[in-house]
Amino acid sequence: MAYMEKISLTTKFEGMHDVTKQVQEVVKKSGIQEGICVINCNHTTAGIIITSFWDKRGHVDFQEELDKLIPLRYDYHHNFDTPTDAAGHIKSAICGTGLTLIVHEGRAMLGSSQGVLFCEFDGPRARQFFVKVISD
Amino acid sequence: MVYTKEYKISTGRDSMQNISAEICKTVEDSGIRNGIVVVETVDSTAGIFKSVSGSPEALDDIVREMRRIVPARINFYQQESPENGAGHIKNCLFGSSVSMILKDGKLLCEGREDVYFAEYDGPRESSFCVCVAGE
């Protein structure tokens, strides 16, 4: 048995959006007690990661360190779009655009300070991602 | 006795121009045998430094390494242009003047090292000054 749902959100520039609640809601709505939950987004300049959700300033550190690793320089070879788009592709590839969580007792198993975050790497945009819950 | 001379120079993008010839000529014109030679540029997006002579590949490495250390980012706070922003930073990191010892009419580094004029912000008209002091 499987249940899937699309979640859309509008992001902010270099935004880190905590989507843990929405994911848990989908798992609850699916009614599946034991199984796995796959989270996937089909964008090339966005990422989905697990990190601590407690301190929002930690998310700013994440984006700043990523910016140091992959600077918004203008002379990327991929200059069909904008530099933020070119850097966004690399950041998205590094962070990954999908997650798999274990569903146990009707909830996605996450640590006490783990949160699912949707990271935006190319400016404010309308974004969407998919959550599919599959029973054992 | 002090002798100074100003030189105009037109540069290209990411150009590293060898200016040792001008410096030696200034030393000869000055007639000074012993002392020190200072080469300086007042252009805020250019740099002067001494480096190995006779190997263009080394210069390419220097240019590429400079770009890796100081990428021309579009989110600098100064709003002139990315190249201009990176140029200022490179200028202050890698220095914009060199001083050399002049002994018996010859520079110590002659034949082993050359002085280069590096341009960090696109082709433009620039200038540098050579000052020979001593007797």
Place this chain on the structure above:
Amino acid sequence: MNRNDYDDSLLRQARRMEEYVNIVYQNVLPQVKNLPVKEIWDVQKIFISGCGDSWLAGIAAKPAFESITGIETNAVRAIEFSRFLSNKNLGYSPNTPLVILISYSGTASRVIECARRASKYGANTIAITNNPDSPLAKECRYLIHVGLPADGEYQPGLTTYNASMLALFMIALRIGRVRNTISPLVYDDMNKELLNFVTECQKKNEEFEERAFAIATKWKDLKAEDFIGDYGDYATAFFGSAKVIEAFGGYTTYDDSEDWCHINFFLAEPERIGRVVVTNKSTPSFGRVLESINAIKIIGSPCMIISDGQKEEFPERMEVFTTPTPKYFWMNPLVQHIPFDMVAGYIAAIKGVPSFRKDDERYSSDLSKSRLKNGTEIVII
């Protein structure tokens, strides 16, 4: 008839053209620097829009934008942008497209509609206006205030047209400089060249005025004026026809060099229609325009040519106004409309017709005054 007995607002503005260009240049230079580097790098497509002369300034600046910045630029009519443009062009990624909206007074309701539609899609908007606290300035994210002195005489719009086009050139230069499509060397040279080109043309204006009066005396009884120009010069041609209508309400048509041969070539009584051709040696369609000029010679219309080419390159019996050749071709539209503005000014003065039909009370009714300002505004989603 003596030239000194006749004067007109267009002539007075033409004489002070250089002075106004310098004023606007000094005002706009610092403001253009406020456009942040990141948002300039986010631009992938540019739209320029406005009503009447402002739209023409957009067409005239298109060659400048394309050659300096290399970004796809579209000069779109105000109603086309606000009501018909497909919204796939708007807001497909942050800060793009860049929408530059021009309105001297900043109150034209269609241009405000464009600003609202653009900002609804998150597109970056720049307003070019002379009224910093106008509704347009408030709707747009960035403002370029051209800063023309308040007491000047700007109707019919010769100075305002130059001011908007100069502001567009400076935005293009700023974008080119930031995106490194032009080197700092070329950037400084272009800025310097923009001002000496205008001073050079101002020197020739004295001679142009002399010959413009001669043409005005011959052309004042003609049935109509027909204008020809391609691409950037199409704006100069259209602007000339707009001045004819504003200055003395005459009949005009305008077209590009190809379609002219298909349509306006057949206008009746060609000997009573004055043709004005705007073309330059540097433009790719110069060869084609020469062929159209030959067709004009065949049907025997009086013809006036504004170009950077010499008299010998055109068939004889043509009035050729040779404007100085600029170092950068895209500067031509800034000055090439002046010769015909003088002719229009002199014809209006000789005919004694006030501009904008001020003597006709129908044109001062409140319906006439509100026709541009408070129309119903709809924002198409």
Place this chain on the structure above:
Amino acid sequence: MDHKDYTSSLLEQIRNSVKDIHTIAENETFEFFEKCVPPEVVKGGGNVFITGCGDSYCAAIATKPIFENADTSTKTGMVPGTPTKAYRNIEFSRYHNTYSGWNPLTLDRNMLCVVSISGSPARPNEAAIRINEHGGTSVAFTANPNGKLAGNCKYVVPMTLPDYDLAPNVTSYYSSVFSLMMYGFYMSSIKKQLTPEQAQKCRDGLLEYVDSYDEAVMDRLSKQAFDLAKRWEEDGVDNMDFVGDGPDYATAFFGSAKMVEAFGGLTTNDDSEDWCHINYFIKDSDHIGTFIIANEDSPAFSREMETIKVMCSIRKHVAVITDAEESLFPENATVIRVPKAKALWMHPLMEHIPLDFVAGYIGCWRGRRPFRNSEEPWCQDKDAARFRNSKIEII
């Protein structure tokens, strides 16, 4: 003399326009297009450019919304399509991407639809050769399948053209607008933006709209145009002003071209906003006739209503071509009602008929040979040298 007693080649073309469109429609089915331009080529067409000289440029403006996304900006029931641009021929051949350079990533996705009935003028061939050299695909819409243009293009759509002797051409406009519209639906259905049923529904809707111009309507339009033309001739109207927005601007442009071809009348064309800025100030407002096309479901209808009020306050001769009620418009405007179309993009195919009738009647009265090729001084331009053998330059 009644309006029926006048005949000329132009009037004849207008009177059997419905019949001609049906003959064109029979040959130009979707299978016909499949044979001319194979589906995988059409699927690769990312950017569409439509260009042509004179009337063909009007057809380009008229059919642009069909290729592009017409549904969200106008109430037309279409789905998003491909980015499309209508170009003047000289602008595409010499200026498109000349200064900014071609984008190397999209070279093979550019598709040029170049429209030229005879295929012989130099500029359309120049445009075709240029897009071929820049790696794009060129599709010729021509009535002369073995003419020069057909030779220069990779794919040819042979348009059927009922023949009439030399006259200002209305049938060529029908056939180019109809072919471009069908090609737009064919492309959208191949690219899965429209289901084949939707494409067929659009086609049938269009033919239904064409049939709404039945005998009674055509007779009424002809009579109204005749009375208008007669009144304007008596008042000495020798200059005309055409106003239209979006797709209706194509009708305005086409109408002004017909007046010039039919009797050399002096015309300008503009949109409803810029008219208030520029043409509003034409001085001799008693000897200038103004046509404005204002359809009810056009997004610019509110602006057109305001402009009509301003027009009627200034000018004596104002004619409104609309599918809305007469009562909406001021008294001194002559309202010519055209049948209502289900979608805005259908209008340009037929709404120019009243303008053509006016051109036809004035042409008869002024007794001018159309195109004046044989009259002094036009005849010295041997075999229309000005566009048939103009020099071709590829940039």
